[in-house]
Amino acid sequence: MKISVIGAGVIGGNFARKLGEAGHDVQVADARRSEAVAPDVLETGARAVALEDAVKDRDAVVLAIPFGVAGQLADLFASVPAETVVIDTSNHYPHLSGRIETVEDGAIESVYTSELLGRPVVKAWYAALAGTQRTKVAPAGTPGVSNRWAPPTAPS
Structure with missing residues (x-):
């Protein structure tokens, strides 16, 4: 699959690396500039791109922002x-993103984000901490590893 990750921090970097390891065509964009993507994020084949290029001709876009x-996007x-x-x-x-009254009054987070973007979104992979994503995730079926998430594998 052709996948872009928008956000090159800890979470976005984890996804770019894991998806690259799984054989996907991965692009990663940092809101500041493509040069801000850390070299270790690109070690598994992901390419740093400008934000405006991250959404062109992609099967999926992961928001790690x-x-x-x-x-804003x-x-x-x-x-x-x-x-x-x-x-x-x-x-x-709230201590990171500030108080968002709509969400705190009961709006579903994915619905709120969908409304901000003006399109449907899928909420996924938000329950695992960055350290868990980086060190505990292994491809499905790895002997001796029990996990509930692994990146999809690229078609052969």
């Missing part, structure tokens, strides 16, 4: 085809 900032996603799957990995932590 702070909760509540997806609205709405214009970027306006031209993304409906069949491109957008996956949101964020969580609302």
